[in-house]
Amino acid sequence: MGVGNKELLILGLMCMLGNCFSKCGKGFITNEGRDCVDVDECNEDPEQCGKGAKCYNTNGTYYCVCLPGFRNIAGTINFTVTTGQCRDINECTAEGGRCGRAGHCSNLIGSYNCTCQSGYFSPNGTEKCREINRCEESKINICGENGTCQNDELSYWCKCQQGYSNYGNKRTPCSELKCDGFSADSGPTQSPRGLANILSMMRNSCLALSSPSAAGGEKFDGETLLEKLFTATEAVLSPGRPDTAEDVSLLLGTVENSIMFIGPQLKGNHTKIQTNETDAQIAVRRGSTRPTGAIHLTNENATLETDWETASGTGTYPGFAMAALLTYKNLKISGNRSFEELKGREKDGVDPSFQIFSRVVSVVVSNPSTQNLSRSVNITLRHLKDAEESPEERYICAYWTERETWSTDGCYQHHSNATHTVCTCEHLSSFAVLMALYPIEEPFGLLLVNNIALIISIVCLLLSILTFMFCRSIKGTRTTIHLHLCICLFLADLIFLAGISQTEPVNGCRFVAAMLHYLFLGVFTWMLLEGVQLYRMVVLVFNATIRPLYLFLAGYGMPLLIVIISAIIRPKGYGTDKFCWLSLEDGLIWSFVGPVCFIIVINVFFFIITVWKLAHKFTSLNPELSKLNKIKAFTVTAIAQMCILGLMWVFGTLLFQEGTVHTRTVSAYIFTILNSLQGALIFILHCLLSKQVREEYAHFLSCICTTHKKRYSDLTSTNPSSTQSQGSRSGQQTSESQI
Structure with a gap:
């Protein structure tokens, strides 16, 4: 009771001092007029809600709301200092991709900033980066x-x-799409078979790219179109084609233009395609800025070293650059006219001959000014065969011109070894390594031996011809064969001596080559007939005569037929730059080597049969032993004759082929010696070693040496024994001549 009175007393004192029990509630205050007025908590304390939040006053209280870029940790939107707090939001992680693919997001307190790549912008620094409106x-x-x-x-x-x-x-x-460049009307009327298909395919693809609605236009992706191009090119490059300089130029230009058209359509940066006839590598770069750096393209036969500045050029950059290396594995560009621009490279007053010594390689770049490059390019070409450069040989870097000839302007040899040549060129085209062959003057000794040997052969053959024509005691089929064999060989040696090196005029050289082809084939054909005759003499028991008409048809007709067919098929194969003989480049030489090999094989067969038959007959008691001995002698001489002539043309083939100086010199000496032995051998074996012929020679010489009176007295002599002896000898010779 007492305690309660004390508390009431204290309460009363407080009320008297501070007006304790006010009639205004929390968040209000009494003004001077004793009215309740709202307290503005936000105004009294600006940091009421903390950083990152905004305070909002209400009647009797307040609430806080987080500013953009902040978030209440309690998760509610409205809060007070006792129920929440604002914390910074990392927009770069919370909302990925806020600046877009072309922008980089940087977080700030309560905000973020977008940094854009080149060519892009963010309007206020917080929007996604978008590309600058370049059109404007x-x-x-x-x-x-x-x-x-x-x-x-x-x-x-x-x-x-x-x-x-x-x-x-x-x-x-x-x-610009130059679709008209793929028109067949722009090239020669006679184009290589299959090239028209390439032109048509490329033109249709070009029209389809130019205008998708173009009639007949068929659109392919770059890789498919490239594969179709080289498949069609392989058909054009089949063996034997193209065979003219015009066709070669058309093919090279068409393929280069096609690669220029296809290159920008390729998806990859590096494309490689290989066929049986071609090997291609194509490098492409795309982008708004011009590419830089080195370019290295290589294959088995060639290497290209350049850079992207050279490949793209210095003019307007179209958004892509390309470089391509194309190798033709079997393309042949030959003919004297294609080397006309290389004349004037005399050495000791002699012009060289030329031959292609590498694969033909084309280099294609997107630079429209390939005739005036800012830097030279290096092209390494592998030789067709390993060969050290010798005094009579020079390697030349050349390119194929629009004039359909090889030229060296702006292209020179940087380095060469046994296997490769590095060419440095100031322009781009189709390239190859050429070998300039300087003829080596024949030694005086060889020329002397050649002339003496041929003269000896010609004299011996002339004596043999006269003997076979006028010696009555040896008349018969075998003598007829020997006569015409000597005639063919005599004429061949005369023409060989006078015209083998006379390469001008061209038509005259071709005539000499054709005559040598015909006459030497005739020699071997008559040798074949001799083998047939020996075979018939043994097998048919000596009844072996052959009608002269059949001999002439075979001996002269067969060689003529071969020469006519060869001249129709390969008319330009007769005559070369060095000799008036058959060309070794187009296979025409086999029209001589083939029949010769066939004749030698057949003759060997006949000789083996003949020798076997003779050996069999010698083992038996044969009354015709003397005749067998004669046939044996005939066979031995025929075999010796065939061996000499066969060996002569083995070395003759080496003489007309390209080889080392030592090989050609040795072959020339042996060929010359054997050639002279051929005529001398015929004269010795068939004339001097024949008893009948020697008797005819003795009789002829005695007629010359005896005075007219002596001869008259001998003719009027009536000695019966002499007459009988001469008659007996004449009968014996007549019986022997039938063999």
Whole structure:
């Protein structure tokens, strides 16, 4: 009771001092008029809600709301200092991709900032980066004169006029499509078989790219079109084609233009394609900026060393650059006319002959000014065969011109070894390494031996011809064969001595080559007839005569037929730059070597049978032993004759082929010696060693040496024993001549 009174007393004192029990509630205050007034907590304490929040006063209280870039840790939107707190939001992680793919996001307290890549911008620093409107901001038409710049929400693209294209790269300038360059009407009327298919395919693809609605246009992707190109090229490069300089130029130009057209359509940066006839590598770079750096393209037969500045050029950059290396594995560009521009390289007053010593290689780049490059390019070409450069040989770097000839202007040899030649060129085209062959003057000794040997052979053959024509005691089929064999060999040696090196005029040289071809084939044909005759003499028991008509048809007709067919098939194969003989390049030499090998094989067969038959007859008691001995002698002489002539042409083949100086010199000496032995051997074996012929010679000489009176007295002599002896000898000779 007492305690309660004390508390009431204290309470009363407090009320008297401070007006304790006010009639205003929490968040209000009494003003001077004793009215309740709201307290503005936000105004009294600006940090009431803390950093990152905004304070809102209400009647009797307040609440806090987080500013953008902040978030209440309690998760509610409205809060007080006792129920929440604002914390910074990392927009770069919380909301990925806020600046877009072309921007970089940087977090700030309560905000963030977008940093854009080159060519992009963010309007206020917090929006997604988008591409600059180049259609409006660029001072030049970035799509080219024949393209229209089109803007979309984030970028731009180029719309090309008909006849122009950016090859699917929509943000690159429009380039002209030269579809008319793939027209068959632009080339020779007689083009290589299959090339028309390439031109048609490329033209249709070009028209389809130029205008998708073009009639007949069939559109392929770059890789498919490239594969179709080289499949069709392989058909054009089949053996024996192209066979003219015009066809070669058309093929090279068509393939180069096709690669220029296909290159920008390839998806990959490096493409390689290989067929049986070609080997190609193509490098492509795309982008708004011109590429830089080195280019290295290589295959089994060639290597290209250059850079992207050279490949793209210094003019307007179309958004892509390309470099291609193409090797033709079996393309042959030959003919004297193709080397006309290389004349004037005399050495000791003598012009060299030329031959292609590497694969033909084409280099294609997107630079439109390939005839005036800012830097030289290096092209390494592998030789067709390993060979050390000798005094009579020189390696030359050459390119194929529009004039359909080889030229060296702006292209020179940088380095050569046994296997490769490095060519440095100031322009681009189709290249090859040529070998200049300087003829070596024949030694005086060889010329002397050659002339003496041929003269000896000609004299011996002439004596043999006269003997076979006028010696009555040896008349018969075998003598007829020997006579015409000697006639063919005599004429061949005369023409060989006078015209083998007379290469001018060309038609005269071809006539000499054709006559030598015919006459030497005739020699071997008559040798074959001799083998047949020996075979018949043994097998048919000596009844072996052959009608002269059949001999002439075979001995002269067969060689004539071979020469006519050869001249029709390969008329330009008769005569070379060095000799008036058959060319070794186009296979015409086999029209001589083939029949010769066949005749030798057949003769060997006949001789083996003949020797076997003779051996069998000698073992028996044969009354015709003397005749067998004669046939044996005939066979031995025929075999010796065939061996001499066969060996002569083994070395003759080496003489007319390209080889080392030592090999050709040795072959020339042996060929010359054997050639002289051929005529001398016929005269010795068939004339001097024949008893009948020697008696005829003795009788002829005695007639010359005896005076007219002596001869008259001998003729009027009536000695019966002499007459009987002469008659007996004449009968014996007549019986022997029948063999």
